[in-house]
Amino acid sequence: MYNVPDQTGRHLVVTGANSGTGKEATARLAAAGARVTMAVRSLEKGEAARAELLARVPGADLRLRRIDLADFASVRAFAEGILADGEQIDTLVNNAGVMIPPKRIETVDGYELQFQSNFLGPFLLTNLLLPRLLEAPKPRVATMSSGTADFGSIHFRDLQFERRYSAPRAYAQSKLADLLMSLRLAELSETRGWGLLSTAAHPGYTRTNLQTAGRNLARGDAKQLQPSSRTLLPSQGVEQGAEPLLFAAADPGAVQGGYYGPSRMALVGPTHRAQIPRSARGRDLPASLWAVAAELTGVDAQTTLGSATASK
Structure with missing residues (x-):
């Protein structure tokens, strides 16, 4: 099992911290001495997860805050609240997401659910927290992508996907967008001298509630799918599956723009540095997507990032 380096004195914000890889990452970061803000959509489920984690890691410093990445107002309220606390933020872990709902669902902001929950919401959150992140000695943003x-x-x-909706294609687009966001953030940090490390990870084929939670949206109680440990392809438990994200978020060996995932068939096994897929190698693709996301979220990237630089 991967040993998380000492995180004493560091404050990390982890989205989707109440289940799956987010919950496992939170437990091991807290065990390494980090103070962790658990950013969750359901406070009830968050409280239950926090209680479990405190039983696993007695004395862990875990704070709970609500955020719904599918609602820009919620993301802004979360950011305003945590910034108002005045605490240093060392690392943002963009982990939360939704996977392959059975039909196209629009958010309150009018966007396809997977695109907003998995990408636009984290993009907005990252930009809003960036000024505070850049005040930290060694700031970092780790973003969860996917092998898809x-x-x-x-x-x-x-x-x-208004013309012809495909849940798997929409999911793949949203996770590619996450990877492109991390690459563009790395490029901006390098060219502007921020000293912020931007990394990405994918969990391979890790058995979590992600595979069923999205598919259960819009299903009645009697039709809810249950998580299964039986898979056709090689798969792994959350303990192993969270390790690429932990490496991306906490390891001193992680590099600028690095992408990390399982080493065996890109599905299971110890963490290694994964290749950037061909789908993400377009020269202007990260910058183009970043500009579109800034327009869609109402975040003026140049203004926000310029003020972040000035505040450092």
């Missing part, structure tokens, strides 16, 4: 990003593409003419 290899098969994704950015449909600039129909980002919301």
Whole structure:
């Protein structure tokens, strides 16, 4: 099992910290001495997860805050609240997401659910917290992508899949967008001298509630799918599956723009540095997507990032 380096004195914000890889990452970061803000959509489920984690890691410093990445107002309220506390933020872990709902669902902001929950929401959150992150001695943003990003593409003419919806294709687009966001953030940090480390990870085929939670949206109680440990492809438990994200978020060996995942068939096994897929190698693709996301979220990237630089 991967040993998380000492995180004493560091404050990390982890989205989706109440289940799956987010919950496992939170437990091991806290065990390494970190103070962790658990950013969760359901406070009830968050409280239950926090109680479990405190039983696992007695004395862990865990704070709970609500955020719904599918609601820009909620993301802004979360950011305003945590910034108002005045605490240093050392690392943001963009982990939360939704996977393959059975039909196209629009958010309150009018965007396709997977694109907003998995990408636009984290993009907005990252930009809003960036000024505070840049005040930290060694700031870092780690973003969870997916192996499905290899098969994704950015449909600039129909980002919301309004013409012909495909849940798997929309999911692949959203996770490719996460990877492109991390690459663009790394590029901006390097060119502007921020000293912020931007990394990405994918969990391979890790058995979590992600595989069923999205598919259960819009299903009645009697039709709810249950998580299963039986898979056709090689798969692994959350303990191993969270390790690429932990490496990306906490390891001193992680590099700028690095992408980390399982080493065996990109599905299971110890963490290694993964190759950036062909789908993400377009020269202008990260910058183009970043500009579109800034327009869609109402975040003026140049203004926000310029003020972040001035505050450092």
